Amino acid sequence: MSKQLITLALCHALPKSQQENKKPLWLPLIPLGKFGGRDGRNWNNADADAVITNTQLPFILDADHASEISADTTELKIEADHIFGKLELNSQGQAAIDDKRYKYYSPAFTTDKNGRIHAFVSVALTNKPNLNVPALNSEGGNDNLANLTKEEIFMLAALLAALGLAADADQQTALNTIANLKTKQPDLNSFVPKATHEQVVTELNAANKKLADINKAIHDKAVEVAISAAISDKKIAPADKDYYLAQCATEKGLEDFRRFSAE
Numbered sequence: 639m640s641k642q643l644i645t646l647a648l649c650h651a652l653p654k655s656q657q658e659n660k661k662p663l664w665l666p667l668i669p670l671g672k673f674g675g676r677d678g679r680n681w682n683n684a685d686a687d688a689v690i691t692n693t694q695l696p697f698i699l700d701a702d703h704a705s706e707i708s709a710d711t712t713e714l715k716i717e718a719d720h721i722f723g724k725l726e727l728n729s730q731g732q733a734a735i736d737d738k739r740y741k742y743y744s745p746a747f748t749t750d751k752n753g754r755i756h757a758f759v760s761v762a763l764t765n766k767p768n769l770n771v772p773a774l775n776s777e778g779g780n781d782n783l784a785n786l787t788k789e790e791i792f793m794l795a796a797l798l799a800a801l802g803l804a805a806d807a808d809q810q811t812a813l814n815t816i817a818n819l820k821t822k823q824p825d826l827n828s829f830v831p832k833a834t835h836e837q838v839v840t841e842l843n844a845a846n847k848k849l850a851d852i853n854k855a856i857h858d859k860a861v862e863v864a865i866s867a868a869i870s871d872k873k874i875a876p877a878d879k880d881y882y883l884a885q886c887a888t889e890k891g892l893e894d895f896r897r898f899s900a901e
Contacts, residue, residue: 663725663726663727664724665761666721667722667745668721669683670683670719671683682754683721684754687716689757690715690716690721692756693757695711695712695714696710697711697758698710698761699711699727699743699760709726709727709728710725711724712724723758723761742766744761744764745758746759746760797812801815801816803815857892861883861886861887861892864896864899865879882895
C-alpha cells in the first residue's frame with residue numbers, strides 16, 4: 639500500500655525547561671481515533687499499537703521540519719487517549735525550549751490514501767500551530783498551565799476552541815468571551831413560544847391517536863372477515879376463533895393467517 643508523508647503542524651505546547659523538571663520529557667504527539675487541524679485536514683489514528691510498531695525508533699526532533707536536529711524520540715507509549723513520545727534533548731533542543739524560540743511542536747507521519755496513520759517520521763519545533771492546545775511556555779497568563787495535568791490541558795484546549803479563541807488566549811479573554819455569550823440576546827426568530835409549542839404537540843398527539851384508532855378499526859374488521867371466512871370454509875373450528883383472533887392482532891399475524899387459510 640502506498641504511503642503519503644504528511645507534515646502536521648499540531649498545536650501541541652512545549653513544556654517548561656527541563657532544568658526545572660528532571661522527569662523524562664514525554665510529549666503527546668497525536669490523539670487516538672479521528673482528529674483534524676485548523677487547516678481542514680483530517681486523519682485517523684485507528685490503530686495506535688500498529689503505529690507504534692510501524693515506527694522506526696529513534697526518530698528526530700528538528701526545527702520546522704528542517705535539518706537542524708534538536709532531539710531524538712526514543713520511546714512511544716499510549717496514555718490519556720494519545721500516543722506520547724519520549725524525547726532525549728541535545729543542547730540545541732534544550733536551548734530552544736529554555737529561550738522560548740519555539741512555542742509548539744508537531745509530528746510528521748505517513749498515511750494511506752484515506753488518511754489512516756501508518757507511522758511517525760519525525761517531530762518538529764514550530765511556531766505555526768494547527769490545533770487549539772494552549773502553550774505552556776507562552777509569555778503572560780498561560781505560564782501557570784505548566785502545573786496542570788495532561789487531561790486538564792486538553793480540556794482547556796477544547797474550551798478555548800469551543801469559544802472560538804486562539805490557542806494562547808489568556809484567562810481574561812476567555813472570561814470576557816463567556817460574559818458576552820451570557821448577555822447576548824437570543825434571536826427570537828429561532829425560537830417558538832412555549833404555549834405554541836405545547837399546543838402543536840397536543841394537537842399532533844391527538845391526530846396520531848385518531849389515526850391509530852382508525853387503523854385499528856380497519857385491521858379488526860379485516861381480521862373478523864378473514865376468520866369468519868375460514869370458519870365458513872371449515873378451515874378452522876368455531877371454538878378456535880378466539881385463538882386466531884389473538885394470532886391476527888398484528889399485520890404479520892393476519893398475513894400468516896390468510897396464507898394458512900388459503901391452503
